[in-house]
Amino acid sequence: MFAILYSCKKEEGCTDPVATNFNSDAEIDDGSCNYPAEGCTDSTASNYNPYAILSTNTCEYIGCTDSTADNYNIYAIYDDGSCEFSTTPYIIETPFGFPNMIIPDNNPTTIEGVLLGEKLFHDKILSGDESQSCSSCHQKELGFSDGNRFSAGIDGIIGSRNASTLTNSGWNTSFNWDGSVSSLEEQAFEPVVNPIEMHNTWANVETKLNANGEYLQLFKEAFNINYIDSNHVVMAIAQFERTLVSANSKFDRYIEGNEQLSASELSGYAIFNSEKGDCFHCHGTQLFMDNDFHNNGLDHEPFLDIGLASITNNPADNGKFKTPTLRNIEHTAPYMHDGRFSTLEEVVAHYNSGGIYSSTIDPNMKKVGIGLQLTEQEKADLIAYLKTLTDSDFLEKK
Numbered sequence: 488m489f490a491i492l493y494s495c496k497k498e499e500g501c502t503d504p505v506a507t508n509f510n511s512d513a514e515i516d517d518g519s520c521n522y523p524a525e526g527c528t529d530s531t532a533s534n535y536n537p538y539a540i541l542s543t544n545t546c547e548y549i550g551c552t553d554s555t556a557d558n559y560n561i562y563a564i565y566d567d568g569s570c571e572f573s574t575t576p577y578i579i580e581t582p583f584g585f586p587n588m589i590i591p592d593n594n595p596t597t598i599e600g601v602l603l604g605e606k607l608f609h610d611k612i613l614s615g616d617e618s619q620s621c622s623s624c625h626q627k628e629l630g631f632s633d634g635n636r637f638s639a640g641i642d643g644i645i646g647s648r649n650a651s652t653l654t655n656s657g658w659n660t661s662f663n664w665d666g667s668v669s670s671l672e673e674q675a676f677e678p679v680v681n682p683i684e685m686h687n688t689w690a691n692v693e694t695k696l697n698a699n700g701e702y703l704q705l706f707k708e709a710f711n712i713n714y715i716d717s718n719h720v721v722m723a724i725a726q727f728e729r730t731l732v733s734a735n736s737k738f739d740r741y742i743e744g745n746e747q748l749s750a751s752e753l754s755g756y757a758i759f760n761s762e763k764g765d766c767f768h769c770h771g772t773q774l775f776m777d778n779d780f781h782n783n784g785l786d787h788e789p790f791l792d793i794g795l796a797s798i799t800n801n802p803a804d805n806g807k808f809k810t811p812t813l814r815n816i817e818h819t820a821p822y823m824h825d826g827r828f829s830t831l832e833e834v835v836a837h838y839n840s841g842g843i844y845s846s847t848i849d850p851n852m853k854k855v856g857i858g859l860q861l862t863e864q865e866k867a868d869l870i871a872y873l874k875t876l877t878d879s880d881f882l883e884k885k
């Protein structure tokens with residue numbers, strides 16, 4: 488009636504949507520609103536009704552609905568993305584004789600991060616067609632290398648470098664045979680997008696991971712983030728890689744006085760550690776590498792792969808490659824940056840020959856042209872010693 492009477496004017500009525508007589512056509516409030524007497528009277532609730540007089544336990548709350556979070560709100564029905572998780576430090580023990588591992592301040596190792604990194608490392612979701620994971624080329628039982636001379640990527644394209652071992656890589660100060668990157672975090676960006684490896688884009692990886700409820704939860708727990716980005720993917724992977732510590736070989740037990748080496752192994756140890764074999768200059772310390780680059784006399788100039796010089800552009804670095812650790816060497820064949828040697832016998836034959844002279848050959852390759860002149864027995868002893876560096880627990884080989 489009212490409406491008809493003033494049909495030329497704006498419609499009047501109750502304009503408050505929470506009122507029981509809310510008139511959605513009304514444009515002018517005429518003070519006629521009636522309010523429910525019952526409703527949620529708690530001002531912290533999401534459906535708080537300021538006009539309600541009596542609470543009817545209808546209050547609804549938003550907040551963190553994850554019961555494993557630190558700020559879990561038992562009353563919350565709607566999750567507002569505010570959940571926070573505390574992480575548990577993962578302590579990497581420094582093995583006897585090892586230096587302390589340098590861990591970046593902005594990526595401390597946590598149990599949650601390591602478990603997430605381990606899952607990512609083994610997940611084919613990172614590769615373009617979901618056919619390859621990091622572990623396709625870095626297999627645990629092979630000291631986290633692969634058994635091929637060169638590895639094939641998802642498109643079947645073969646690279647020109649042998650897959651590196653990841654044994655104790657947390658102690659490395661540079662990565663890849665030519666030292667092209669200087670942290671595990673930085674390194675992990677590369678294989679995902681490398682056209683001859685996993686041939687993916689980070690945008691694609693991020694889209695897939697953010698569509699995966701399990702990963703959203705795991706990233707939240709490890710890093711307190713609601714959106715997964717590439718930075719946190721590589722951070723988790725690097726955390727996992729730092730836990731790949733190998734320090735329980737027969738040789739370690741010998742050093743600790745818990746196991747004897749055979750006569751042949753001891754003879755090999757002496758050759759390795761003396762001027763006779765001269766291995767220790769570059770493969771010294773408990774890490775069996777020096778975090779440095781050398782030309783160990785593999786080739787004549789010009790070099791097919793110039794190694795370190797491709798990064799430094801310094802011709803004095805031609806043919807220099809990062810010294811690899813010799814831990815688990817028995818299982819990381821084939822050997823050298825290009826996997827040219829398939830057995831330790833071939834490696835020892837190379838060093839025994841004294842190596843090939845070139846302008847950048849390392850001064851510690853002292854027997855160029857003369858050779859080490861090891862007897863057959865001494866060569867066998869050296870190999871027997873190298874095999875004492877196998878850590879079956881690490882490789883999960885029994």
Ligand code: HEC
Binds near residue numbers: 622653
């Ligand atoms: C198709 C095989 C392949 C895949 C897949 C692969 N890698 Fe590699 N990886 C290699 C090869 C080959 C090298 C040596 C590269 C070079 O020196 O140029 C290498 C080197 C490395 C190194 C350097 C180790 C060192 O001490 O120098 C790390 C670390 C590494 N890979 C981690 C990863 C991670 C993490 C992934 C997954 C995101 C991955 N790789 C996927 C083949 C692969």
Ligand code: HEC
Binds near residue numbers: 652769780825849
């Ligand atoms: C001048 C430094 C130097 C000396 C001395 C040296 N090495 Fe090496 N070694 C290297 C470098 C650098 C590489 C990697 C070279 C490459 O791939 O181009 C290497 C590679 C190796 C490899 C292959 C590792 C792998 O993962 O592919 C083995 C095994 C090895 N050395 C054993 C020895 C033994 C045994 C001796 C002593 C007889 C010795 N080395 C002496 C620097 C040295």
